[in-house]
Amino acid sequence: MRFLLPLAAFIVLVGFLAVGLGLKPREIPSPLVGKPAPVFQSPRLHEPDQILSSKDNLGKVWLLNVWASWCVSCREEHPLLVELSKSGIVPIYGLNYKDKPELALQWLGQYGDPYTVSVVDPEGRIGIDYGVYGVPETYVIDKDGVIRHKQIGPVTIESLEKKILPLIKELQG
């Protein structure tokens, strides 16, 4: 009986700690989910004289993947993106964030280019509009141009199968 109370307190504490271990403090829920994706007009990475407007993508479901050649975790998710683009399920647009075009092009040459189009954001201004704070980040944007999901950090097989692909299917249907 004497030890019951400390034991109960200990179990409660362990419970809290266990939950705390599972939390991901780096993943801050974005207030932009459910809101219209910020509009951008930016030069393409491959053809800098051509401007891509995010409004051109209205009417289709698309992914916006924020990447950079200096971003180490981008390399981790890249093979998955290449595979996804080959499957043709959904167009992936790249936002080349705070990068140098020549390094970015070299990087795509080395690891493969899954992007329908990549646009450049050398000063991270589009990034601020999208609330980007850690690359890579991936946004699922629906036919009406509304952000439906934000993946913070690299896309994984698990996140693709459990969240992103089912959501895309639902949005395309």
Place this chain on the structure above:
Amino acid sequence: MIPDLLNTRGRKQMILLLILALLSPLNWAKEAAPVAEDPVIEKRMLALSEDLRCLVCQNESLAGSRADFANDLRREIREQLKEGKKDQEIIDFLVARYGDFVLYNPPMKPTTYLLWIGPFAFLLIGAAILFFYLKMRRRQIEEPSLTDDQHRHAESLLKDDKGNNA
């Protein structure tokens, strides 16, 4: 090591070390010198960014962080201040993009009730536990009441006392 400090060479090294230690704060001060063209804007920007969290380093304010991300946001704040925007407008701009998490001073709303009221609730619970514990303890250590014999004895003593005084 310690006897070494007592000879001349050791002492010289000590003095040199002391001088170096005294010099370094001056170097730091130099490094932190503001580089802004407009000191008024810079001051407002710093005041604003003191209360905003850098999302990359999380435990640093935007003002204190040297992360690239914080740099970009400071630039953004500076530019918006130059455009004549009010502090609240800039805070709203950032909250719309990064959520309440950027605020070190989050607003009172259902999701933050626990944050705001929690500490006081815990204080109350703690005070209540302490109160009842002390009450229980007082009852436990209360002196045992007198036996009948002692009671009679005490009464007789009191009576005696009264008699003497009268």
